[in-house]
Amino acid sequence: MKISTKGRYALRLMLDLALHDNDAPVRIKDIAARQDISDKYLEQIISSLNKAGYVKSIRGPQGGYKLAKDPSGYTVGMILRLTEGSLAPVACLDDEVNQCDRQETCATLKLWQQLDDAIKSVVDTVTLADLVEWQEEKIDNYVI
Amino acid sequence: MKISTKGRYALRLMLDLALHDNDAPVRIKDIAARQDISDKYLEQIISSLNKAGYVKSIRGPQGGYKLAKDPSGYTVGMILRLTEGSLAPVACLDDEVNQCDRQETCATLKLWQQLDDAIKSVVDTVTLADLVEWQEEKIDNYVI
């Protein structure tokens, strides 16, 4: 029941983009350095975000990436589902293909549905804008 | 972010024990047949439940397993954590060893805490007795 590095890195990547959103696009190399993540791995992750239209890419010198829309336009769930796949705790909630034949009389199914709802209530509510806000709060309060 | 078979099977196993809780202990073989799960695999799973004192075992002929206490005494979280390990969505919530050095200024940490709370609010609230109840409701309503 762990979120993988892919999902976690994707969130930090998008947050980094949101925090450095001025005119100039942000290079993978810079995100990788700031977030201390392999740039080659980030490249793969951002590639799927790019294909989904979550970020815009600019190639060549002075190139990089920018968010496609305002941070408030992304929920955490959107980003995680794109990189992690489904966030449902069991496969039978994903799609009909994975439903088992005990469906009708399965008591644990109700449990999984409740758990799924609880997860959704967080990931589909919190947006990238919230993360930006929280980040700024944390930085303000953080004194060495 | 999936619950593994180990955790799912453990829940069904415990539910099966709760549903067949009369004087006679329940054999692994019977649970395996009813739940359509490999009995050798169930054996391993119930072994950890036994070591944790969640079930009592009786060896020899007419042996088997029984719940150690009333179904209301087990939360789903207890059973899942024993078999799955931690249910926290990221390792840095598990223990201090896994905390990263960004902890102080990490905005996603707040997200993971909220997600963790949401998960806990379900798994630490629902008990095996609830599953029994749901099961009975389902069976009552299920007409072929």
Next chain:
DNA sequence: TATTATACTACTATTTTACTAGGAATTGCA
């Protein structure tokens, strides 16, 4: 046209998952 950046594809070591296999220990019953 050299340089800087993204884009794409393939490969790989490690870990986790989901079991299977085989035998040892215990106990009830004939």
Next chain:
DNA sequence: TGCAATTCCTAGTAAAATAGTAGTATAATA
């Protein structure tokens, strides 16, 4: 007392997922 039924214990293993690395192609800019 011995056999059969059951749990107990340990090891092995195929397949999938995870977390990357590596190399080259493509595009844009100065």
